[in-house]
Amino acid sequence: xxxxxxxxxxxxxxxxxxxxxxxxxxxEVPEPGPGEVLIAVHACGVCRTDLHVAEGDLPxxxxxxxxxxxxxxxxxxxxxxxxxxxxxxDWVGVAWLRHTCGRCRFCLRGQENLCPESQYTGWDAxxxxxxxxTAPEAFVHRLPEGYSNSELAPLLxxxxxxxxxxxxxxxxxxxxxGIYGFGGSAHIxxxxxxxxxxxxxxxxxxxxxxxxxxxxxxxxxxxxxxxPPVKLDAAILFAPVGxxxxxxxxxxxxxxxxxxxxxxxxxxPSLNYQSHLFQERQVRSVTSNTRADARQFLEFAGRHRIxxxxxxxxLDQADTALADLSAGRIAxxxxxxx
Numbered sequence: 001x002x003x004x005x006x007x008x009x010x011x012x013x014x015x016x017x018x019x020x021x022x023x024x025x026x027x028e029v030p031e032p033g034p035g036e037v038l039i040a041v042h043a044c045g046v047c048r049t050d051l052h053v054a055e056g057d058l059p060x061x062x063x064x065x066x067x068x069x070x071x072x073x074x075x076x077x078x079x080x081x082x083x084x085x086x087x088x089x090d091w092v093g094v095a096w097l098r099h100t101c102g103r104c105r106f107c108l109r110g111q112e113n114l115c116p117e118s119q120y121t122g123w124d125a126x127x128x129x130x131x132x133x134t135a136p137e138a139f140v141h142r143l144p145e146g147y148s149n150s151e152l153a154p155l156l157x158x159x160x161x162x163x164x165x166x167x168x169x170x171x172x173x174x175x176x177x178g179i180y181g182f183g184g185s186a187h188i189x190x191x192x193x194x195x196x197x198x199x200x201x202x203x204x205x206x207x208x209x210x211x212x213x214x215x216x217x218x219x220x221x222x223x224x225x226x227x228p229p230v231k232l233d234a235a236i237l238f239a240p241v242g243x244x245x246x247x248x249x250x251x252x253x254x255x256x257x258x259x260x261x262x263x264x265x266x267x268x269p270s271l272n273y274q275s276h277l278f279q280e281r282q283v284r285s286v287t288s289n290t291r292a293d294a295r296q297f298l299e300f301a302g303r304h305r306i307x308x309x310x311x312x313x314x315l316d317q318a319d320t321a322l323a324d325l326s327a328g329r330i331a332x333x334x335x336x337x338x
Contacts, residue, residue: 004029008130009318010064014056017323021054022067022129024316030126032079032134037086039094039135044128045070045153046313046321046334047184048240049096049263053123054322057240057264061124067318068128068336069096069121070156071135072149082137093141093298094133095156096120097288113164113288120288129318131338141294144302150310154184154333155301156294161261162189162236163297164289169234169259171198178202178232180224180248181239182209183325184333185261188306189236190216192297195304201228203247204239208331212309227251236261242268245283249276259284310335 008027015021032038050067052058071094075086086092100107100115107115121127121135143152162185171177177193179186182204190200194217202213202221210221220229224244231253237244240262246269248258260283271277309332313321321334 006131007315008066008126010066011054012064014054014060016055017051017319017326020319021056022319022322024318027130029132030134032077032082034080035082035136035138036079036134037075037082037092037137037140038077038079039071039073039092039133040076041071041073041128041131041133041338043072043149043153043338044068044336045157045184046318046325046336047157048325049157050122050129051322051325052240052264058123061120065123066126066128066130067122068130069094070153070158071121071128071133072143072152072156073133076132079134085137086140091143093143093152093156094121094128094135095139095141095160095289095294096122097291097294098125098139099136110290110292113290118288129315129336131315139291141298144298146302146305147308150312150335150337151308153335154188154308154310155298155306158185158333159188159301159306160289160294160297161185161286163192163300164293165189165236165259165261165286166193167293168257168284168286169236170257171234173197175199175233176201176230178228178235178248178251180204180235180237180244182206182213183238183330186236186238187212187216187309187332190218191306192300192304201230201232203228206328206331212331216307232256235259238262240264240266242266246271246276249281249283252281254279254281256281257284258282259286261286308333312337
């Protein structure tokens with residue numbers, strides 16, 4: 001039996017991290033509803049989207065929500081009707097996408113990430129900055145073997161959304177990929193691209209992040225707005241900085257695609273058609289992911305070892321982890337250990 005109470009972080013008044021928008025509270029352990037499972041959290045990744053929720057960059061969907069959507073843990077109870085896919089004792093992962101309607105034209109054509117009724121872990125429902133979390137069984141994932149809990153957690157958003165971003169970037173086989181920003185998602189995506197035979201060039205502000213990029217096999221690493229040494233066939237913008245759209249587009253070769261990976265981006269300055277878009281260069285946004293994306297990526301991670309750099313924080317230091325993420329002090333993907 002689980003305890004009746006748990007530790008959990010909740011967003012109080014959204015605002016800059018130095019105003020302490022998240023607070024640690026004692027809460028009731030949630031009961032799994034119909035079709036849901038209750039999971040004892042063992043690790044939860046710290047994602048930039050959590051920071052956007054805490055700071056108010058993303059509008060509040062649920063007041064006092066518990067952030068966190070890269071959850072690794074053990075199924076400890078089944079709600080009514082659950083048990084078709086998992087049972088108690090199973091080790092599972094919970095990701096960002098929590099619910100879709102399954103009926104709209106987007107869901108029916110395999111684009112459930114665009115479902116107007118979609119809901120998200122740590123935004124619409126309480127997430128993994130807690131000792132327990134509930135999730136719909138149909139949106140819970142099996143995990144690849146050969147990884148620690150800390151290594152698995154970032155795969156569940158940083159990895160999945162990076163994988164979809166790579167698909168959206170339409171990188172040709174053996175092509176040159178530019179990566180702008182090199183945090184949790186980017187350092188995983190770079191390894192996927194390298195495993196697929198790409199040549200990777202990284203543009204990022206942090207010296208530690210540039211060193212990590214080179215250590216992982218990037219062909220070059222330079223400042224965030226600096227031009228790469230070669231023209232790029234595709235690029236992914238992970239940093240939530242609209243100003244970087246211009247240098248990223250300028251770095252693209254003819255026919256290149258820029259995919260913007262984040263859920264939030266500051267305003268993009270005016271584009272010049274000749275400098276930024278002519279010769280069939282294009283910009284694509286990335287919106288969440290489908291469960292098929294998640295399965296494909298996690299299967300890929302099971303076949304190809306991904307080195308995940310995971311500075312660890314105890315659960316009661318989630319506010320510190322968010323502050324370090326905001327300040328650019330984290331190389332890789334931070335993880336809360338419960």
